[in-house]
Amino acid sequence: MNKRKRHGLLRSKTMLAVGMSVLLGGGALTAPSALAEGDGEVWAVKQPQSSSAALTATVALDGSGALTLAVRRGDTTVLEPSPLGLVTDQADLTTGLRPKGGRSDREVTEKYTATTGKRLKRESRMTETRLSFTGAEGDRMDLVVRVSDQGVAYRYVLPDVKKGTVRREASAFQLPGNARAWLTKYHPAHEQHHSESTASRAPSGSFGYPALFQTGQSYVLLSESGVNGGYAAGRLTHKSGSGRYSVAVAEGKIVIGGALTTPWRAAVIGDLQTIAQSTFTDDIAPASRIKDTSWIRPGKVAWSWLAGARPVQRSLEAQKKFVDHSAAHGWPYTLVDDGWADEKWMPELVEYASSRGVRILAWMPWTDLDTAAERGTVLARMNEWGIAGLKIDFIGSESQQRFKWYDEVLRATADHKLLVNFHGSTVPNGMQRTWPHVMTLEAVLGAEYRRNGPTARDVATYPFTRNVVGSADYTPMALQRKSHPHSTAAELALSVVLESGMQNFAGSLETYSEHPEMERFLAQVPTVWDETRLLSGRPGSGATFARKSGDRWFLGSYLTGAAHTERTRLDFLGGGRWLVETVRDGKDGLVRETQRVDSADTLMVRVPAKGGFVAVACPDKPDLKTCDRPVRGGKG
Secondary structure, eight states: OOHHHHTTEEOGGGHHHHHHHHHHHHSOOOSSOOOOTTSOEEEEEEOSSOOTTOEEEEEEEOTTSOEEEEEEETTEEEEEEEEOOEEESSOEESSSOEEEEEEEEEEEEEEEEOSSSSOSEEEEEEEEEEEEEEOTTSOEEEEEEEEOSSEEEEEEEETTOOSEEEEEEOOEEEOOTTOEEEEEBOOTTOOOOEEEEETTTSOSEEEOSOEEEEETTEEEEEEEEOOOTTSOOEEEEEOTTOOEEEEEESSSOEEEOSSEEOOEEEEEEESHHHHHHOOHHHHTSOOOSOSOOTTOOOEEEEEOGGGTHHHHHTOHHHHHHHHHHHHHHTOOEEEEOTTGGGOSOHHHHHHHHHHTTOEEEEEEEGGGGSSHHHHHHHHHHHHHHTOOEEEEEOOOOOSHHHHHHHHHHHHHHHHTTOEEEEOSOOOOTTHHHHSTTEEEEOOSOOTTOOTTOOOHHHHHHGGGTGGGGSOBOOOOOOGGGSOOSSOHHHHHHHHHHSOOSEEEEOOOHHHHHHOHHHHHHHHHOOSSOSEEEEEEEETTTEEEEEEEETTEEEEEEEEOSSSEEEEEEOGGGOSSOEEEEEEEEETTEEEEEEEEEOTTOEEEEEEOTTOEEEEEEEEOOTTOOOOOOOOOOOOO
């Protein structure tokens, strides 16, 4: 079979049959309507791996020269025909388009090693199709479509443009109106509550990435990837009563300085396991810009902001105590937050921490790194002191200009071998693949909000929305604040349920000592993983994850319902006998229980309302009493 047939190229004589097939797969089509025979052309792009739930993206050009893209998962339409194209100040590339030349196809295999995330070793296979068009005035636009077993993405390439501006995109995602929707209102810092509705009943307005929808047994997570200073971040705009979510530039206009390649418009598609375990937005992002990543070391962090705010950040003695805690429990880092810049003792703290086997991270506002001169001076000083990395805050804007700043700061911090944690920031969307020294980003309504903070339903939605596209710095373990919406064991479970290359644990020293089982578990749990599996869950209701590191599996279960006995199948363990240590809520605090199991068993844990649990499973051996492994203690 030749390449054109193998990838499903359909010409005008088959238009009517294709339209009927889409109709039968997922309900009535919405405008733009299915093409009548002879009115245009259709190109189908299929994932390389064949299965009953395989993804197929269908690009159609109608008689007016307007492009659409639809997606089926097996026989179910998950994205109805959705408009494509963009408008510059030179050309309208949303209508009057004509095919230019043929279609080119290739299989893209991405193999890479990440420094953070759901799994470190990554491999994906994608079909890539490139279609070229010319507009009414002869301007060229290429549409590049990628399809894998995890999702569909597309972007535009204007190879001949010299300069100008992008006025708008026609890009949109047309969901079935009755699709269940989990959305957040748009804000450039992405710290908003989740709301649950349907695609059509959601209110009019702007919504942030990522946005999750459910159609039958299929889920669609809308996002983007590969955003840099050549463009700007996007947002979704919606009019109530419609299932359409249109892509708009987050802020300002896009200035074109030469040949333009836009960010990927991405849809992660599959069952809920596919969504939660996906690396799709990383897979389509540009490859790492850092050749030697040996200096990049994720890990646990003692963060004292929620245990005293600025007074604690300004106290050398207080920070030394947090360093001592890190040293005693094998945490490699301590973070000093807002307020330290007025103090002169930072070099002394760095030296003290180094003597204890701990490295210091330092907070600063983005404006401290606003210019090339500032970056040169400030980052050199951080190197001179021995600072390991920076928490850069209050970034806010997602404009093209701010993404140019991201480009410069990412390059400069990499040159200075400084780890990065962005706060008040954009969402990752592939950034952590391209710049693997980015350990985590906030862009989530996290634990630092005492008033109007995250609800249990918010937290139970994050594994299926925000955390899908990259590390999320939620800052768990601040039990001293009494404002968390769940049980103590559920709080501990967030160290597994929420992925972050750097986990900034926010407990006070007194909190840790009051919860010795929490302290013990946090000394063992890693922050990066060899494998991740969603065992059960639903957005807003809860999630149970198993994440593997070496030969141990760490389980975390976060649940929002009433008190009950949670049953977790252990078939993911594979063969042999296993020792399992479970930490759950007890009458007088956290309780640790030990049992021996095999993969045919079911783990049963009694949880309270809005509760959860954690567990560690390790291969059983004669006389083995615990899955705990020795941790690096402090020096001196």
